[in-house]
Amino acid sequence: MSHRIEDYAIIGNMQTAALVAHDGSVDWLCMPRFDSPAVLAGVLGTEEHGVWRLGPAHPKDTPPPAANRRGYDGTSLILVSEWDTEDGAVRVTDFMPPSGGGPQVMRIVEGLRGRVVMRSTLRVRFGYGRFMPRVHQVGDRTQLAFGTDAVWLDTTSPLPSVDDTAEFTVREGQKIGLTLSWQDTSLVAAPRPDPYAALQDTAAFWHTWAQQCTYDGPYSTAVVRSLTTLKALTHAPTGGIVAAPTTSLPEDLGGVRNWDYRYTWLRDAAITISALVAYGYLDEARAWRTWLVRAIGDDIERLQIMYGLGGERDLAERELWWLPGYEKSSPVRIGNAAAGQLQLDVYGEVLDALHQARRAGLEPDARATELQLLLVAHLEQLWAKPDEGIWEVRGPRRHFVHSKVMAWVAFDRAIQLIESGDADGPLERWRELRDTIHREVCEKGYDPVRNTFTQSYGSKELDASLLLIPQVGFLPADDERVVGTIEAIQRELSTPDGFILRYPTEGEDEGVDGLPGDEGAFLLCAFWMVEDLAMIGRTDEAHALFDKLLALRSPLGLLAEEWDPRSKRQVGNFPQAFSHAGLALAARRLMPQVTLSLPGQRSMEPSLTAVPAIP
Numbered sequence: 268m269s270h271r272i273e274d275y276a277i278i279g280n281m282q283t284a285a286l287v288a289h290d291g292s293v294d295w296l297c298m299p300r301f302d303s304p305a306v307l308a309g310v311l312g313t314e315e316h317g318v319w320r321l322g323p324a325h326p327k328d329t330p331p332p333a334a335n336r337r338g339y340d341g342t343s344l345i346l347v348s349e350w351d352t353e354d355g356a357v358r359v360t361d362f363m364p365p366s367g368g369g370p371q372v373m374r375i376v377e378g379l380r381g382r383v384v385m386r387s388t389l390r391v392r393f394g395y396g397r398f399m400p401r402v403h404q405v406g407d408r409t410q411l412a413f414g415t416d417a418v419w420l421d422t423t424s425p426l427p428s429v430d431d432t433a434e435f436t437v438r439e440g441q442k443i444g445l446t447l448s449w450q451d452t453s454l455v456a457a458p459r460p461d462p463y464a465a466l467q468d469t470a471a472f473w474h475t476w477a478q479q480c481t482y483d484g485p486y487s488t489a490v491v492r493s494l495t496t497l498k499a500l501t502h503a504p505t506g507g508i509v510a511a512p513t514t515s516l517p518e519d520l521g522g523v524r525n526w527d528y529r530y531t532w533l534r535d536a537a538i539t540i541s542a543l544v545a546y547g548y549l550d551e552a553r554a555w556r557t558w559l560v561r562a563i564g565d566d567i568e569r570l571q572i573m574y575g576l577g578g579e580r581d582l583a584e585r586e587l588w589w590l591p592g593y594e595k596s597s598p599v600r601i602g603n604a605a606a607g608q609l610q611l612d613v614y615g616e617v618l619d620a621l622h623q624a625r626r627a628g629l630e631p632d633a634r635a636t637e638l639q640l641l642l643v644a645h646l647e648q649l650w651a652k653p654d655e656g657i658w659e660v661r662g663p664r665r666h667f668v669h670s671k672v673m674a675w676v677a678f679d680r681a682i683q684l685i686e687s688g689d690a691d692g693p694l695e696r697w698r699e700l701r702d703t704i705h706r707e708v709c710e711k712g713y714d715p716v717r718n719t720f721t722q723s724y725g726s727k728e729l730d731a732s733l734l735l736i737p738q739v740g741f742l743p744a745d746d747e748r749v750v751g752t753i754e755a756i757q758r759e760l761s762t763p764d765g766f767i768l769r770y771p772t773e774g775e776d777e778g779v780d781g782l783p784g785d786e787g788a789f790l791l792c793a794f795w796m797v798e799d800l801a802m803i804g805r806t807d808e809a810h811a812l813f814d815k816l817l818a819l820r821s822p823l824g825l826l827a828e829e830w831d832p833r834s835k836r837q838v839g840n841f842p843q844a845f846s847h848a849g850l851a852l853a854a855r856r857l858m859p860q861v862t863l864s865l866p867g868q869r870s871m872e873p874s875l876t877a878v879p880a881i882p
């Protein structure tokens with residue numbers, strides 16, 4: 268397939284999501300859940316791996332035309348694409364109703380001017396592009412089935428079709444709705460959809476959701492789009508949150524750094540919740556907290572750093588040999604071996620997100636409080652061990668400084684929870700431990716010669732995760748070691764165009780992450796840099812970097828995980844929660860009236876909750 272990653276739009280219903288290219292092709296769709304096998308997987312291969320293209324008919328020897336205009340309808344996740352042709356103009360409105368039933372993709376074609384011949388080509392391939400469906404005609408409805416899975420195609424007017432393609436003409440003022448609904452074959456036929464009513468309900472849903480946002484600043488369009496994208500990555504039935512809706516969109520075009528992000532990482536979900544909570548969204552925090560209690564259960568000893576959306580633990584990684592990969596970036600992987608890693612930072616991230624939610628007004632929950640205490644008690648046994656760290660390196664375990672800092676955060680937030688009177692725990696012991704970790708990090712994780720914290724104890728490498736040191740309240744922003752670290756990261760981890768790498772890679776040799784190949788600038792890290800620059804008073808630089816980051820967004824305001832400065836393209840899974848959470852939190856840091864207290868940044872100060880909702 269020939270679409271850039273940033274050419275895609277996301278539509279979704281908080282159960283799953285689809286990617287729609289600017290020529291009207293849906294090239295990625297997993298049903299019924301984000302982490303179910305894809306029924307359309309063209310983005311990782313060819314049209315034969317599954318696509319649903321809908322747009323003006325075009326000659327066989329020319330590529331399908333890109334829409335002349337495209338955008339979301341207001342703050343919603345309803346995508347509107349318009350084409351001008353020699354014979355007229357047409358609009359296609361794509362959306363997935365968040366109605367709670369089986370997931371559906373709805374596409375409404377509307378003639379705007381003249382007459383336009385449209386073509387719908389639907390190639391459903393079950394099992395990630397592998398299996399052709401059996402096609403059954405049931406009256407005027409079409410069922411495409413393979414084994415226990417099926418999708419139904421319904422249209423509001425009968426369309427003449429040959430094989431997988433239907434051509435039809437729309438005239439000015441005429442509308443035709445097409446719906447693809449997922450349905451288990453053991454169930455009766457999916458109810459006949461009403462896309463016109465569903466469109467109204469979907470628009471109302473997103474409008475109401477966006478109105479709750481408390482941001483009132485200069486970046487409101489970008490912030491609301493990022494928050495809407497984060498909402499789209501939440502899974503309403505369980506409260507889980509995916510890191511991204513895709514697998515194996517490459518971090519290195521043509522390379523092997525291709526991973527499956529359709530799971531709930533404790534870290535990514537916690538950062539997502541921190542961003543949503545910062546703008547007044549507590550329902551998502553409550554749902555995630557419930558998910559957390561259910562997924563972890565009482566099994567603290569066997570805590571995983573990620574789970575399936577339903578709390579599944581077995582996320583065994585495997586390669587899909589039949590998919591050539593996005594621009595031949597292979598292997599395509601599903602599952603994620605990082606699920607079995609030791610990553611000490613997740614304790615701090617979970618405790619911090621729940622701390623933010625509590626301060627923002629989320630009511631206490633006894634089971635969640637108990638869980639937090641159990642997590643921290645377990646961390647007492649673990650914090651001194653080496654681990655795989657925030658970046659989930661596949662090389663040897665190390666004493667990553669960020670992991671230790673986040674262990675400090677876990678103890679700090681637990682101490683604050685106890686001090687608030689909402690929980691009982693070994694206050695004195697944990698205070699001592701908090702001090703011990705602090706001392707150890709400052710002794711072993713800091714290089715006095717270069718005046719910078721380092722990636723791991725005794726190492727000479729830097730790591731952008733060290734930018735969180737002032738943000739989490741480990742040290743004040745004006746501490747000279749913090750300023751030295753920010754400056755060292757700027758010097759050594761900046762790309763030529765001014766963005767930030769996570770850590771140095773080694774080209775074709777294996778670097779610290781145990782992987783060959785390089786990668787792009789990690790967008791979350793650049794947003795952290797924005798926050799740090801603002802915190803040390805270099806506000807103009809912070810704004811300039813933030814503006815540069817905003818300019819990397821796709822025309823629809825979307826961000827993948829990384830930016831490749833060589834090809835000047837977005838790379839990695841898309842859209843990614845990290846990047847959008849980073850954007851939202853950085854925008855908040857740039858609000859002049861926000862006063863942040865230390866320790867424990869990202870606190871909700873009254874000024875934020877008091878501002879009026881966006882119109």
Ligand SMILES: OC[C@H]1O[C@H](O[C@H]2O[C@H](CO)[C@@H](O)[C@H](O)[C@H]2O)[C@H](O)[C@@H](O)[C@@H]1O
Nearest residue numbers: 510526532534535603605657658659660
């Ligand atoms: O760099 C190798 C690792 O890359 C992925 O991890 C990254 O994505 C995660 C989900 O957003 C994020 O939590 C982590 O911080 C990132 O490094 C991949 O999931 C790993 O399996 C892989 O080892």
